[in-house]
Amino acid sequence: MKKEVCIKFLGIFLISFGLLAMGYGVLKGESILVFWICYMGMIVIGLGCIIKNGELILSQLNILTIPLILWDIDFISFLITKQTRFGLADYFFEESSIMARMISLEHLFLIPLGVLALYLVKNKLNKRKNAWKISLIELTLLFLVLKIISISDKNVNCVFYSCIPYINPEPYALWWFVTVFLIVFLTDFIYKKSKIFISGNKNAQQKLQ
Structure with a gap:
């Protein structure tokens, strides 16, 4: 029961936050922002929690993990040295809107929560063999759509x-x-x-039940 409640709560939180981020972009008159992969990834990971589909969750982690780790390194680097390493998080410290900053903080928690979601859902590994295909199809479609829309300033x-x-x-x-x-x-x-993401780990499962 504890595990089920945790999964549902994660799903609802991530979907809600993703929709909030998209909605804020639309309200600002910048509808193009709804195509940010972080916002879409939050919603898809949340959906994966609700329907207990580890393949969906993994498909988004495949896309987001490394880029968000780099963003987090930049963020922490600026807090310590007042300089970023890659220039990825510079905008956060230049942004005047508190709401925009709050939404950008999803870069810090999305991967930890996504990893937790994958751990809790724990579909068997062989059922996730198509996760990378979903990732690549999603990225290719996003690239094509954004090129067609052709709003390059963002x-x-x-x-x-x-x-x-x-x-x-x-x-x-x-x-x-x-x-x-x-x-x-x-x-x-x-x-x-x-191995911690494979459902055969009975000891880990028992601790959450």
């Missing part, structure tokens, strides 16, 4: 140019796809090799 999901100022590879589209594909495959491999 650079949503770093589709138009590198989010790290001192990295400007050419041709950029090819570099973007190679990078995100490598991120997905590497992250998927690491999660699937982590």
